[in-house]
């Protein structure tokens with residue numbers, strides 16, 4: 385018996401499809417997988433909000449600090465005074481499930497943010513902009529409003545999703561979930577979330593001082609004084625347009641019959 389080896393056809397291991405078509409199919413497929421994972425993770429975050437109470441969150445993140453936070457010296461007077469002010473404002477929120485911690489980021493860009501476990505970060509840039517305790521109190525009260533509505537967890541959830549996505553796409557290390565990731569997504573706070581945080585913050589300010597004078601003065605100055613606009617881009621991109629915002633705050637104060645004139649407290653540094 386003779387064995388005749390059958391010749392293999394040329395290119396048996398090469399697909400009939402053009403390589404460029406294959407590459408684009410792969411990219412589209414990967415993008416679809418990412419999109420599905422992202423939507424699933426956002427859903428998981430929403431689900432977690434139902435099952436993980438604010439108390440659990442406070443326990444889980446009680447000592448947590450973002451990896452990329454660069455703080456001022458721990459004995460900085462501004463840190464001490466800002467913490468005191470947060471404690472005073474929070475005392476008007478009975479049963480608040482968080483022990484609020486203040487950290488001052490050394491960035492010169494004005495910003496403030498609420499992070500998991502009751503962490504409030506304000507930047508040196510913001511502290512340089514405020515001219516009275518009342519102005520600062522409102523910004524802090526607004527952040528307390530985000531905790532109240534747990535907006536910060538939604539933002540962080542999206543932050544984790546996004547940083548993982550960027551890590552895979554850019555090949556960078558995803559281990560450190562820091563301010564930047566949180567900050568990107570804080571921009572995603574809805575107008576509705578911001579308005580609710582404003583109203584809650586105003587209420588705390590009113591409880592503390594008996595009036596809401598200077599609560600929106602910082603924003604009024606920013607509206608007029610364009611010179612420092614560059615510093616404010618971050619804050620403004622995370623917060624509603626100042627003009628509408630001031631009008632909404634005034635309307636809310638009027639509705640609640642909160643005095644808009646009162647004694648102004650100087651900053652103590």
Ligand SMILES: [Zn+2]
Pocket residue numbers: 526530573578581622623
């Ligand atoms: Zn906000």
